[in-house]
Amino acid sequence: MSASDDLNAFVTRCEVGGGDGSLAGLTVGVKDNISTEGVETTCGSKVLEGYEPPYDATVVERLKDAGARIVGKTNMDEFGMGTTTETSAHGATRNPVDTDHVPGGSSGGSAAAVASGDVDAALGTDTGGSVRCPAAFCGVVGLKPTYGLVSRYGLIAYANSLETVGPMARDVETTARVLDVIAGEDDRDGTCNAETDDYAAAVEQPTGDVTVAVPDELVGEGVDEGVRGTFDDALGTLRDEGATVREVSMPSLEKALAAYYVIAMGEASSNLARFDGVRYGPGGEGDGWNEAFADARARFGDEVKRRVMLGTYALSEGYYGDYYDKAQNARALVRRDFEAVLDEADVVASPTMPITPFEIGEALDDPLQMYLADANTTPVNLAGVPSVSVPAGRADDLPVGLQLTAGRFEEKKLLRVARGFEKAR
């Protein structure tokens, strides 16, 4: 038994890798939606019960080549759909800081395993905040890289245009070391064509005079008082380190959350069509193929059913223009707002989550309440820019994260500012 067993942080334990290389000696947990050859990979779903991928994801192959020891597959909201890790078919994961609370999601098992000290680092995936939210809620570091920096080959897709694989660790330096290994071009993912870089070396360089933009839209009424206080202290720390802090306005962010959910659900409805019980996962019974597919897919949990159905609805004839077209236009406006602000500033700062971790069970029956918690993280995925959550302190004895966001492929600068903050705090 280890701390993670009590927390239900792992779905499957394994022992893979562990040779020589830049990550020799590092123990790593891998989110259960990232393919690991011969090790059961369920995406937290009954639909993939028993599925053993016949190949490794590129990021897993690279971890193994670098000598990391992969010790298990971490629990997650089913197919990444959730903000609490409670929608997993394997039961909820608990927050190691306070076990009455959720660890955040959807990469909650990864965050809990790192925070409890059971692994040195973990891989999560971030479609709308799924690395940054649990990092913030468990008090660890989590990076969502630029879209296109890290290969998605072998990541079991939910919303291709938004999702990224990202590292999590207890400090910025370890996060950067894992990024060094997993980043960079991959012929098997046409969207991944960027060079990797020496991020770990870059984080220790001085930050210089940094300009930090704080959008009014991300620190407004939805933000808890305690979270706001911790965030203001964090801005004070950045100022003490020589940063200039500026308030800015990014009006498109008011539309970002709705645009995100329309796009993510739309993509989910087509992506998850492949789970029909024929090529993988338990098969269905019934009269004819439609009945048999619908029977196999009855194994989806409620949140996945909700998103697949809402996505189907939003993309159906007569509604497409009202939802999907509008959402794509809002997405273009969000991108432009980030570009304009990051032209004038080095990073955008906000609280990662507007609230402290929910109590277990608190948000599960109210989908909209759960979605609203993603207000500060989802705009980043629409824009495709890199963003990191670093521990900023506590409110009501629960962890609060500082979210820093930079321009496309500016991970070096981003991690340097994050490291500067981590050292000064």
Next chain:
Amino acid sequence: MEDTERIDSEDVEHVAELARVRLTDDEAEGFVDGFNDVLGYFETLDDVPDDVEAEDDYQNVLRADEPEPSLSQEEALSNADGTEEGYFVGPSVS
């Protein structure tokens, strides 16, 4: 979509059928409130302009169309519920 109609359980059942997700009547009823809350929230998008120009800073990544090593037939079939003579067995078409 100013006049968005309220979704009822029949609408949920219709979408479930399109999405090939089997629901019981009770389950369909259980989704009604959440659907209406979320679709109501999506009305935030009503006043997004229709004439936003999409960026075109994307470029295609192409490669020569030459066969490369991939999964063997046996590996590709290794997780299937049913196989026969090297093929997947699917439900009957009727």
